[in-house]
Every structure is written in structure tokens, then in C-alpha cells.
Amino acid sequence: MPASLTLEEAEAVLAAAKAKAEEIGQPMNIAVCDDGGHLVVFARMDAAIKVSxxxxxxxxxxxxxxxxxxxALSGITQPGAELYGLEWTSGGLVSFGGGMxxxxxxxTVGAIGVSAGSVAQDMEVAAAGVAALPKTRDK
Structure with a gap:
């Protein structure tokens, strides 16, 4: 069984994402959850839009x-596509970039979700967070 995401790791992921958001000059909302989809850490940077x-x-x-x-869900959830309407299930899913x-x-030990910039910016900031997760961990 894989080791779960620790608070310390989640904080490191968030810190790396926040640093990238600062570097590109785009305030973001950054969420890190565990492998069950439960929120572990969250930050709303100053001036990040509230809807995000x-x-x-x-x-x-x-x-x-x-x-x-x-x-990966963008194309398959468009009108006429095989999974059109998927985003309305399970309490509301998101079918555009920024979740990794x-x-x-x-x-899989968790996920990061980033929102408040363009989709490209959200993905760039999320990728910085992903890169900060140690790939191995002592038990």
C-alpha cells in the first residue's frame, strides 16, 4: 500500500506552486488534497479572484x-462528445486544466488544483507543485 501524502509534503507542494505564481505575477488559489480527494492544505494568495x-x-x-x-477531460466533455455533461456529476467536476x-x-497520493489565472498559467503553477513532491519517502 502506498504511503499517503503527509502534511509536510502537501505544504511543500503548495509552497512551490505559490512561488511559481509569484514568479509569473499571477495571484492564485491553490488546493492540495489527499488520495481520497480531501483537502490537506489551501492558500488564497492576496488578490486572487474569489470564485477560484x-x-x-x-x-x-x-x-x-x-x-x-x-x-485530459476538455475534449471529451464538449457538447456532442462522449462524456458531455460529466462536469455536472459528483457534486461538480472541472473539465479544464489546472488539476494534476x-x-x-x-x-497516486493526492492532487493539486490551481485556479485564478489563464488555464495555461493554472497548469504551469500546478506543474511546479507536482515537481516539488518527493518521489520517494522513508517510512
């Missing part, structure tokens, strides 16, 4: 529930 508080958390939860980054899985040794 919910969106960032939904992005992290969507990535966990679908076991995919949220941008956190994995260790091939096992």
Missing part, C-alpha cells in the same frame, strides 16, 4: 476522482 477558491478545490478533487489531470495528480512510485 471553489474551482481550485474542485480541480484537485476532479483529478483524484477521474485519476487524470483535468485538462501527485504520484510517488506510480501510486
Amino acid at each position: 477558491v471553489d474551482i481550485s478545490q474542485r480541480k484537485a478533487r476532479t483529478a483524484i476522482m477521474m485519476n487524470l489531470p483535468t485538462d 495528480l501527485l504520484s510517488r512510485r506510480g501510486d
Whole structure:
């Protein structure tokens, strides 16, 4: 069984994402959840738009529930596509970029959701958070 995401690891993921948001000059809402989709840490940077508080958390939860980054859902949830309407299930999913899985040794241990910039900016900041997760951990 894979080791779960620790608070310390979640804080490191959030700190790296926040540093990237500061570097690109875009205040963000950043959510990190565990492998059950439960919030572990969250930050709303000064001046980040308020609607994105919910969106960032939904992005992290969507990535966990679908076991995919949220941008992978974009094409298949459009009108006429096979999974059109999916985002209205499970209490509201997000089908655009900014939610990414956190994995260790091939096992999903959590996810990050980022929102408040463009989709490209959200994905860039989320990727910085993903890169900060140690790939191994002593038990």
C-alpha cells in the first residue's frame, strides 16, 4: 500500500506552486488534497479572484476522482462528445486544466488544483507543485 501524502509534503507542494505564481505575477488559489480527494492544505494568495477558491478545490478533487489531470477531460466533455455533461456529476467536476495528480512510485497520493489565472498559467503553477513532491519517502 502506498504511503499517503503527509502534511509536510502537501505544504511543500503548495509552497512551490505559490512561488511559481509569484514568479509569473499571477495571484492564485491553490488546493492540495489527499488520495481520497480531501483537502490537506489551501492558500488564497492576496488578490486572487474569489470564485477560484471553489474551482481550485474542485480541480484537485476532479483529478483524484477521474485519476487524470483535468485538462485530459476538455475534449471529451464538449457538447456532442462522449462524456458531455460529466462536469455536472459528483457534486461538480472541472473539465479544464489546472488539476494534476501527485504520484510517488506510480501510486497516486493526492492532487493539486490551481485556479485564478489563464488555464495555461493554472497548469504551469500546478506543474511546479507536482515537481516539488518527493518521489520517494522513508517510512
